[in-house]
Amino acid sequence: MPTTTHEVLADSEAVTALDRPSSNLANCRTIDGTMPRVAPKPHKPTSRELTLSALSARASASPDAAVARLVEGGLPLTIIEQLVDLGFTRQEVHAMVIPQRTFTHRKNRHESLTADESDKALRLARAVAFAEEVFGNREKAWRWLREASPALEDHAPLELLRTEAGAQAVEGELVAIDEGIFL
Template identity: 45%
Template sequence: MSAVVEEVARKLGGQAVLGRTVRSQADLALAVRDRLPLVALRGLAEAGLTEQEIERFVIPQRTRRHRAEKKQPLTIDESDRAVRLLRIQTIAEDTFGNHGKANTWLRRPLAELNGETPLDIAGTEAGARVIETILAKIAWGAAA
């Protein structure tokens, strides 16, 4: 799991953006508690999340502009949502071994999720745990 945590931190901009080295879940939790800078959202876009998805799952565009004008970071909740989405996206990449396949899978409706997409379900922490479980089953070769 520390490889996933380190990759999430790298995608967020690493030490240069986070202001700290992140090697553990605790380090990442502290970064979230201290509130991520807005520039960390670039990592979500670079990971393949669209502006609409960032707006829907993390922070509305209008709020983002307002925060940028005032040079304010994300809130703790917004920081947590950004990290959650990157964690799921990173685990999917690791599972499928391919950036494109992972991002396609995250947007494909699944019968197991009553026709919802993994990305939609991962909008909550409880949902993200469900998606992690499905990805773990796929990684172990079980039908998900």
């Protein structure tokens, strides 16, 4: 009678890599040296996984292909409300992510954000999350985001978040503040 996982697998009719057509090998994950009988189904994100805070935390921790695919496919319009809940004004969101008229049009047609708009929304959320982490709370983070900074050529960090290059400058300044480097 087998008692370990390896013994059970050895006694079972487990499908090995050699038993599978080679075209399906890339779609299967190896577990304990055996291949699954059925290729795993692609993961569909839950509504909880599609929240902006969950996406920004996941993207900040380790940018991965799953987040990239979600952004490419277009995030739901509810992300705009989540940005407002984070502290952005509607005017800021419409200036930096999606114009008001386009937002209304998409909402009426039950469409999602484009990949570019989704990327912008995620960029904003990631910057706010990082600022909150560095400053310890949302109020201090927003004060810093809205005030002109000499380290950013007297621009408010929020102004620079319109572009990826600007967001990198803001993130660099947040790293410097977090590490106690003041120039």
